[in-house]
Amino acid sequence: MGENFLYFLGTGGSRHVMAEQLRSTGGTYFQINDVRGIIDPGPGALAQMVKARPLLKPEDLSAVILSHGHIDHCNDVNLIIDSMTRGGLKNRGTLFAPGEILNGKNQILFNYLKPFLLGIEKLETQKKYYLNGLSFSTSGLHQHGMETYGFSFHSEEGKLSFITDTAYFPELFDFYQNSRWIVVNLVLERNCGNAQHLDINGVKELLIRLKPEVAVITHFGKTILRKGPKKIASRLEKETGIKKVFAPEDGDRIKLN
Numbered sequence: 595m596g597e598n599f600l601y602f603l604g605t606g607g608s609r610h611v612m613a614e615q616l617r618s619t620g621g622t623y624f625q626i627n628d629v630r631g632i633i634d635p636g637p638g639a640l641a642q643m644v645k646a647r648p649l650l651k652p653e654d655l656s657a658v659i660l661s662h663g664h665i666d667h668c669n670d671v672n673l674i675i676d677s678m679t680r681g682g683l684k685n686r687g688t689l690f691a692p693g694e695i696l697n698g699k700n701q702i703l704f705n706y707l708k709p710f711l712l713g714i715e716k717l718e719t720q721k722k723y724y725l726n727g728l729s730f731s732t733s734g735l736h737q738h739g740m741e742t743y744g745f746s747f748h749s750e751e752g753k754l755s756f757i758t759d760t761a762y763f764p765e766l767f768d769f770y771q772n773s774r775w776i777v778v779n780l781v782l783e784r785n786c787g788n789a790q791h792l793d794i795n796g797v798k799e800l801l802i803r804l805k806p807e808v809a810v811i812t813h814f815g816k817t818i819l820r821k822g823p824k825k826i827a828s829r830l831e832k833e834t835g836i837k838k839v840f841a842p843e844d845g846d847r848i849k850l851n
């Protein structure tokens with residue numbers, strides 16, 4: 595079996611960072627139990643994949659997972675599906691996405707691409723999904739102004755959770771307990787208004803309670819970039835007691851073992 599790893603196609607998030615491409619916004623590529631997929635292919639996902647060395651080939655993907663329909667999370671989904679299936683020459687892959695963006699007025703997937711896929715699965719709250727050797731479960735609904743889920747992957751080595759966009763609320767402790775690894779979207783330095791995003795204090799609180807072995811912060815907004823993600827990561831290590839908090843750059847790869 596190949597190694598399990600994450601590759602950061604983009605560590606940027608939020609409207610400003612996306613518009614100025616201060617960091618790429620392509621989301622996170624994973625290889626777990628020999629299944630390759632992308633979580634939240636925002637703008638730049640495909641461009642970063644073909645730039646990666648060793649190359650991350652679109653036609654090796656079999657899972658595309660969307661946490662929600664904001665453009666910095668799903669812009670490249672059509673592009674990825676077209677590339678993954680070689681324009682429909684080879685049916686391949688499953689798209690997992692919240693119902694509100696699979697159908698209806700907020701549908702984000704081009705209709706002509708639907709038959710290219712092997713499967714389209716509607717994400718629902720706290721449900722388990724299977725794909726070849728991979729299984730993951732959704733969290734309960736996040737607080738993010740639209741239908742948004744986080745994810746926990748289950749492998750022999752332990753539970754790997756992605757805490758995607760959300761406001762801070764106590765049920766997050768239940769959704770993500772017993773995670774060995776946590777990847778968390780840290781958008782804001784300080785949540786002054788009612789932006790439905792985590793800030794440094796919220797992430798710190800979560801990490802203290804959840805105590806993963808390793809944490810990764812990503813999806814940085816402008817205030818985080820200004821402050822310096824690596825500085826924030828080492829401060830979080832000190833203040834949470836977690837041995838390793840990574841703040842990856844675009845194109846960084848983190849092994850899961």
Ligand SMILES: [Zn+2]
Pocket residue numbers: 662664667738759
């Ligand atoms: Zn969002």
